[in-house]
Amino acid sequence: MKTLLTGYRAADIDRRLVADCGEVTCHVLDIYHRHAIEKTHHLKTVCSPHLPEGDWDAVRFRTGPKLTSGELALDILQECKRVAAGKPVVVDFVGRERDRNSLVEKVFGKNARERSFEARYTASVQGAAPIELVSLPGCFCHRRTDEGGLALAEVVVASCRSGVAPSGGGQTAPVRFLDMGCGNGLVGFLVAGALKHVELVMVDSHSRAVEAANINSRNLGIPAEVILADEGTPSRMDASFDIFAGNPPYYSEYRIAEVFCETAKRALKPGGHCFLVCKNADGLRPVVERYFSGVETIPRRGYAVLHCVRS
Numbered sequence: 001m002k003t004l005l006t007g008y009r010a011a012d013i014d015r016r017l018v019a020d021c022g023e024v025t026c027h028v029l030d031i032y033h034r035h036a037i038e039k040t041h042h043l044k045t046v047c048s049p050h051l052p053e054g055d056w057d058a059v060r061f062r063t064g065p066k067l068t069s070g071e072l073a074l075d076i077l078q079e080c081k082r083v084a085a086g087k088p089v090v091v092d093f094v095g096r097e098r099d100r101n102s103l104v105e106k107v108f109g110k111n112a113r114e115r116s117f118e119a120r121y122t123a124s125v126q127g128a129a130p131i132e133l134v135s136l137p138g139c140f141c142h143r144r145t146d147e148g149g150l151a152l153a154e155v156v157v158a159s160c161r162s163g164v165a166p167s168g169g170g171q172t173a174p175v176r177f178l179d180m181g182c183g184n185g186l187v188g189f190l191v192a193g194a195l196k197h198v199e200l201v202m203v204d205s206h207s208r209a210v211e212a213a214n215i216n217s218r219n220l221g222i223p224a225e226v227i228l229a230d231e232g233t234p235s236r237m238d239a240s241f242d243i244f245a246g247n248p249p250y251y252s253e254y255r256i257a258e259v260f261c262e263t264a265k266r267a268l269k270p271g272g273h274c275f276l277v278c279k280n281a282d283g284l285r286p287v288v289e290r291y292f293s294g295v296e297t298i299p300r301r302g303y304a305v306l307h308c309v310r311s
């Protein structure tokens with residue numbers, strides 16, 4: 001018996017579940033969870049934006065309001081139905097029975113219809129044409145522009161235009177720009193669209209963010225190398241970047257912000273500029289100061305952008 005599990009994290013998997021499932025393949029959206037499952041359980045794990053096709057005897061989906069946003073749950077359950085191809089789909093629902101039934105009804109009920117949850121919206125920085133971005137369920141801030149990301153893009157563009165940071169104009173080489181935790185690419189594409197002469201590299205740990213950023217690169221005609229990684233792929237982060245920008249998630253007591261700072265330090269050339277946006281500068285500042293000196297705080301849109309230069 002071959003079972004596909006999706007929505008399970010390392011802590012949700014135990015011997016009984018594995019024994020019930022026969023030959024298990026785990027599907028995850030975020031590469032961090034792939035590393036955790038492989039390390040803890042040594043199970044075959046696939047990290048991809050969509051469920052892998054296979055000759056599955058059963059598909060099991062762990063979800064619930066606190067685990068998966070509504071649209072992502074519907075989108076993944078539609079995929080479960082498709083890849084199960086008539087074989088059983090088990091929904092391990094963490095939450096109220098009636099919410100589970102409502103979810104299942106929308107995908108398996110008699111009025112069910114396959115829906116697309118892709119969204120499009122525009123974003124802009126001053127002095128540049130608006131850009132249209134695609135986002136997918138699972139992407140950060142699906143369906144709308146994050147004000148923190150927008151604040152970050154605005155500050156980077158203003159710093160480049162005022163000559164504080166390089167802009168890649170005139171006879172100079174293109175600016176090498178690293179957008180870490182790129183999501184669908186909001187920050188990188190706004191900056192590259194406004195400055196024109198930019199070599200864009202983007203990193204995200206979430207496979208749907210990487211998929212959306214690749215779609216946006218093609219749609220906008222802005223070339224970008226988009227990398228799926230949760231540790232900044234060390235060998236690529238080689239002191240060759242002029243600018244690093246990040247809007248890190250602030251759960252886990254700044255542990256991820258710390259990964260962003262470490263990557264910035266490795267990736268930037270001496271004299272390269274690091275920009276990080278946050279709500280609470282007092283919380284992030286001590287973390288950034290472990291890696292960089294001369295950190296300045298630039299307020300914007302109710303957020304703080306911390307700026308520093310690699311020595």
Ligand SMILES: C[S@@+](CC[C@H](N)C(=O)[O-])C[C@H]1O[C@@H](n2cnc3c(N)ncnc32)[C@H](O)[C@@H]1O
Nearest residue numbers: 140146149181182183186204205206230247249
């Ligand atoms: C707050 S969102 C910012 C998204 C986008 N830059 C914006 O401003 O709208 C943070 C992003 O970081 C990604 N992320 C989280 N941990 C990461 C890690 N260790 N390495 C790379 N990306 C990570 C998340 O998947 C998410 O897309």
